[in-house]
Amino acid sequence: MNIELEELAxxxxxxxxxxxxxxxxxxxxxxxxxxxxxxxKTTLLRILAGLEFPTSGRVRFxxxxxxxLSVQDRRAGFVFQHYALFRHMTVFENVAYGLRARRRTERxxxxxxxxxxxxxxxxxxxxxxxxxYPNQLSGGQRQRVALARALAIEPRMLLLDEPFGALDAKVRxxxxxxxxxxxxxxxxxxxxxxxxxxxxMELADLVVVMSMxxxxxxxxxxxxxxxxxxxxxxxFTAA
Amino acid sequence: MSDIVLSRPVPVTTEPQxxxxxxxxxxVLFAALFLFAPLATVxxxxxxxxxxxxxxxxxxxxxxxxxxxxxxxxxxxxPLNAVFGIAAAWAIAKFDFRGKAFxxxxxxxxxxxxxxxxxxxxxxxxxxxxxFGAWLMAHDIRIVFAFPGxxxxxLFVTFPFVARELIPVMIExxxxxxxxxxxxxxxxxxxxxxVTLPNIRWALLYGVLLCxxxxxxxxxxxxxxxxxxxxxxxxxxxxxxxxFNEYLSVAAFTLAAVLAxxxxxxxxxxSLLEWRHADLLAATRRH
Numbered sequence: 001m002n003i004e005l006e007e008l009a010x011x012x013x014x015x016x017x018x019x020x021x022x023x024x025x026x027x028x029x030x031x032x033x034x035x036x037x038x039x040x041k042t043t044l045l046r047i048l049a050g051l052e053f054p055t056s057g058r059v060r061f062x063x064x065x066x067x068x069l070s071v072q073d074r075r076a077g078f079v080f081q082h083y084a085l086f087r088h089m090t091v092f093e094n095v096a097y098g099l100r101a102r103r104r105t106e107r108x109x110x111x112x113x114x115x116x117x118x119x120x121x122x123x124x125x126x127x128x129x130x131x132x133y134p135n136q137l138s139g140g141q142r143q144r145v146a147l148a149r150a151l152a153i154e155p156r157m158l159l160l161d162e163p164f165g166a167l168d169a170k171v172r173x174x175x176x177x178x179x180x181x182x183x184x185x186x187x188x189x190x191x192x193x194x195x196x197x198x199x200x201m202e203l204a205d206l207v208v209v210m211s212m213x214x215x216x217x218x219x220x221x222x223x224x225x226x227x228x229x230x231x232x233x234x235x236f237t238a239a
Numbered sequence: 240m241s242d243i244v245l246s247r248p249v250p251v252t253t254e255p256q257x258x259x260x261x262x263x264x265x266x267v268l269f270a271a272l273f274l275f276a277p278l279a280t281v282x283x284x285x286x287x288x289x290x291x292x293x294x295x296x297x298x299x300x301x302x303x304x305x306x307x308x309x310x311x312x313x314x315x316x317x318p319l320n321a322v323f324g325i326a327a328a329w330a331i332a333k334f335d336f337r338g339k340a341f342x343x344x345x346x347x348x349x350x351x352x353x354x355x356x357x358x359x360x361x362x363x364x365x366x367x368x369x370x371f372g373a374w375l376m377a378h379d380i381r382i383v384f385a386f387p388g389x390x391x392x393x394l395f396v397t398f399p400f401v402a403r404e405l406i407p408v409m410i411e412x413x414x415x416x417x418x419x420x421x422x423x424x425x426x427x428x429x430x431x432x433x434v435t436l437p438n439i440r441w442a443l444l445y446g447v448l449l450c451x452x453x454x455x456x457x458x459x460x461x462x463x464x465x466x467x468x469x470x471x472x473x474x475x476x477x478x479x480x481x482x483f484n485e486y487l488s489v490a491a492f493t494l495a496a497v498l499a500x501x502x503x504x505x506x507x508x509x510s511l512l513e514w515r516h517a518d519l520l521a522a523t524r525r526h
Contacts, residue, residue, distance in 0.1 A: 051418055071421045078422040084415040088437040097433075098423035153423055 008057035032200035035210035077150030092130035098153035160192035284492035296490035305478035324401025332409030358463025384466035404446030
């Protein structure tokens, strides 16, 4: 599914989090929103998910207007910064949550839910942790469970907020590879937020550099390195 | 080099034996003197004339009416305040709106107003001397010196307990788990029942138990509003006072023992629940 943003702006009270920005994300792309804190990248991601609504502008999914579409109807798989796993549920129940939340007529049978959860736990290469609780997992395992939970709803796109922020360097490298593989297998349009330019350049097909609520440059990692559009992009990506 | 001691035999946070014994002893002594001894006295006085005396006291119609009254009040006031408390805590913890500080102050109001004053306010508001009270009288609706007034007084006095327990817990937990549930397609109600409520259940339970203990034990506000009519509006605490003033000490202490037992029962219930769910509690506790 492709995503199109038209003159999207967001204000919190008198504060402008996002100046009118426009962006086209082609179907199946792996996109990084790169910028320092306060650049509006998380706000943009949350608007895509339907967790915030823009003050003005339009969001289109495959050309159709999705600006007012509720968070439930967007079917966006969202991985939160600190994963937001349900503490009181086992890993199995966490992953099954989105399937159980469906309307009765669309809800899979209990056996089918079991099969799907097992398949997802295999996909994240943690087949044996279904019975554990989130706080019995390491940071990297939690991140992967959050990913499996987001994939369980058969999302139309995958959105990740600083997915590697809370992990140590070695685990981060492994999970980057993991995300790349999952993206390539599922073919989902994927957008992730990061403040780490190395991560954005290494992982993404398309990098969107943001600063102070504006998009500074959109391009392939090599293009951005070779031809930074503004002084900000040059200094930020050189860091 | 060999005489260097590499590790201390005890952890640095451990106090000397004597200090530990002293602290534990002091705590036990204090609890025994100020908590256990008075409670034991109540039970001893209740049984001063043996079990027959206590049973006879409990079969007095006035005592039975008081017990029924107190239990019905708690049965109405506690669920209502649980719902109000959850709603208020939810609003304060999860949303930003104008007048939030004012709402928090308002919730604390019953803690700072003396219960007697609270009772008096209700009498003035709903009593025959106010125009609203006169209107109610004209329509044959009795609030003051009747059951509704006592329920209102109890609701007022016990309002903060549930909300006060929940607000810090809900603020600490933030909204991301709820947001996660929404992105997974859950409706608002489903999110509340499957994510919010399980996360606050221990704080809620504790708030409800405190609220219940106070609802059954409230004296001041209820004494003013109820008019203490025997067999009609007298609750357990007000009936205990009346028995005591009439030198019916066995009756007074027996009723007091029953009230204390109700409180102990709620505490026991809480411990039992915590013990049964110890595994889950340990597993779901935050780092």
